[in-house]
Amino acid sequence: MRRPWSEVEFAGALRALESRYWDRHPFHQRLHDGLLSDDELRLWAANRWYYQRCLPQKDAAIIASCPLPEVRRQWLARIVYHDGVDAHSGGAEKWLRLAEAVGLERDEVLSERLVLPGVRFAVDAYVGFALRRPWLEAVASGLTELFSPGLLTHRLHRMREHYPWVAEDGLAYFTARIEVVAAEGQALLDLVVRSARTRAEQEACVSALAFKCDVLWAVLDTVDYYCGGTGPRGVARQ
Amino acid sequence: MRRPWSEVEFAGALRALESRYWDRHPFHQRLHDGLLSDDELRLWAANRWYYQRCLPQKDAAIIASCPLPEVRRQWLARIVYHDGVDAHSGGAEKWLRLAEAVGLERDEVLSERLVLPGVRFAVDAYVGFALRRPWLEAVASGLTELFSPGLLTHRLHRMREHYPWVAEDGLAYFTARIEVVAAEGQALLDLVVRSARTRAEQEACVSALAFKCDVLWAVLDTVDYYCGGTGPRGVARQ
Numbered sequence: 001m002r003r004p005w006s007e008v009e010f011a012g013a014l015r016a017l018e019s020r021y022w023d024r025h026p027f028h029q030r031l032h033d034g035l036l037s038d039d040e041l042r043l044w045a046a047n048r049w050y051y052q053r054c055l056p057q058k059d060a061a062i063i064a065s066c067p068l069p070e071v072r073r074q075w076l077a078r079i080v081y082h083d084g085v086d087a088h089s090g091g092a093e094k095w096l097r098l099a100e101a102v103g104l105e106r107d108e109v110l111s112e113r114l115v116l117p118g119v120r121f122a123v124d125a126y127v128g129f130a131l132r133r134p135w136l137e138a139v140a141s142g143l144t145e146l147f148s149p150g151l152l153t154h155r156l157h158r159m160r161e162h163y164p165w166v167a168e169d170g171l172a173y174f175t176a177r178i179e180v181v182a183a184e185g186q187a188l189l190d191l192v193v194r195s196a197r198t199r200a201e202q203e204a205c206v207s208a209l210a211f212k213c214d215v216l217w218a219v220l221d222t223v224d225y226y227c228g229g230t231g232p233r234g235v236a237r238q
Numbered sequence: 239m240r241r242p243w244s245e246v247e248f249a250g251a252l253r254a255l256e257s258r259y260w261d262r263h264p265f266h267q268r269l270h271d272g273l274l275s276d277d278e279l280r281l282w283a284a285n286r287w288y289y290q291r292c293l294p295q296k297d298a299a300i301i302a303s304c305p306l307p308e309v310r311r312q313w314l315a316r317i318v319y320h321d322g323v324d325a326h327s328g329g330a331e332k333w334l335r336l337a338e339a340v341g342l343e344r345d346e347v348l349s350e351r352l353v354l355p356g357v358r359f360a361v362d363a364y365v366g367f368a369l370r371r372p373w374l375e376a377v378a379s380g381l382t383e384l385f386s387p388g389l390l391t392h393r394l395h396r397m398r399e400h401y402p403w404v405a406e407d408g409l410a411y412f413t414a415r416i417e418v419v420a421a422e423g424q425a426l427l428d429l430v431v432r433s434a435r436t437r438a439e440q441e442a443c444v445s446a447l448a449f450k451c452d453v454l455w456a457v458l459d460t461v462d463y464y465c466g467g468t469g470p471r472g473v474a475r476q
Contacts (some may be wrong), residue, residue: 040390078347085451116456117360117452117453117455117456118356118359118360118456118459120363121356121360121362121453121456122355122356122359124359124363124366125358125359125362125363128362128366156380164281214355215355215359218354218355218356218359218460221356221458221459221460221463221464222356222456222459222463224463225460225462225463226459
């Protein structure tokens with residue numbers, strides 16, 4: 001039996017996956033360089049909505065499969081973060097406001113009419129992973145949070161610069177997320193490093209994070225494919 | 239309660255989905271026009287392999303959820319068709335021979351190293367559909383067979399014309415499939431039309447077939463996105 005990685009080695013193996021994080025995806029680069037048309041920005045917001053709206057169910061699946069009350073208590077805050085304490089608060093609501101700020105009707109977003117099948121399949125795979133895999137792997141898949149603070153800050157600046165017509169209120173998703181994600185990511189890393197005891201568990205956590213990177217990347221592959229008329233059915237696929 | 243469609247109306251609603259069948263996907267059009275590079279042809283064969291190799295499990299999921307012995311008996315032949323009666327026969331083996339004929343190593347295909355995440359998510363969604371939905375809907379999702387005889391014949395001719403370096407033995411998947419798919423599709427349509435009794439069941443079958451069209455289309459979206467250097471990581475994603 002192989003010896004477990006030290007905490008430093010394990011954390012290093014997880015952090016090494018930053019090269020597969022979606023901040024480097026060509027679509028995000030075009031977004032941040034101000035190269036997206038209004039329709040492309042809307043397609044992105046409407047498709048990313050499907051990811052946002054599935055997150056609380058993904059988090060509930062983790063709680064459902066976790067026998068440790070201290071982990072469940074910690075994780076519960078994530079459901080509240082996304083769903084809010086009422087219909088006017090929460091991360092999902094903030095994403096809807098962003099979608100409205102880029103010119104979408106709320107009902108159109110909620111209808112999911114603009115959600116591309118490839119985006120749906122990728123996000124559903126993420127929720128399915130949380131439903132079927134051990135809670136530790138599902139938790140580890142969320143470690144993309146380690147990589148997101150830089151991306152969020154960069155995006156906020158670039159959106160204010162390149163898409164100044166997007167109202168500041170629409171950017172609340174990002175400003176609110178920046179405030180919490182660094183601490184959340186560190187707490188998550190601590191939990192994963194503390195909980196994975198065997199080398200097999202550690203490697204499964206690394207694989208889970210790689211899987212999550214693939215999910216995010218595939219979401220943007222699909223959105224990018226349908227942008228700019230390069231996709232087979234154009235932006236206004238209906 | 240709305241009245242059920244007549245058999246003719248129901249079959250018509252199913253056949254109307256032919257416009258969403260993947261024969262019209264830009265990637266297939268480039269394949270059939272002889273415009274694919276050797277590497278692109280290989281990427282297609284290696285990714286389509288993942289679909290082929292999941293089909294017997296999809297079919298077993300349908301049998302697992304079906305309480306009707308006459309349907310299970312009919313469906314069992316599909317598992318045998320894909321898996322063969324030994325390791326040297328069956329549709330999956332024929333697809334592996336095609337992959338070899340376009341220049342891939344068998345072990346490389348079996349390793350699934352070239353399978354793109356978006357393809358995996360789409361195909362897994364199809365298997366998951368068969369695992370979780372009523373057997374009738376899962377069966378109906380296979381009605382893309384109604385649309386495939388023309389595509390298979392067209393592909394066979396165009397591959398012989400545009401990729402003459404692909405050995406004839408490699409095309410056995412298509413020649414064998416052409417022989418059975420027309421009869422299989424008609425039998426499947428008869429089964430679905432006979433089994434769906436309420437309007438709600440009929441509509442669920444139409445939705446299931448639309449879902450399957452989305453699965454196939456999304457597979458090609460992903461392959462196409464990674465072809466010709468337009469994708470973010472190029473054909474030789476590794």
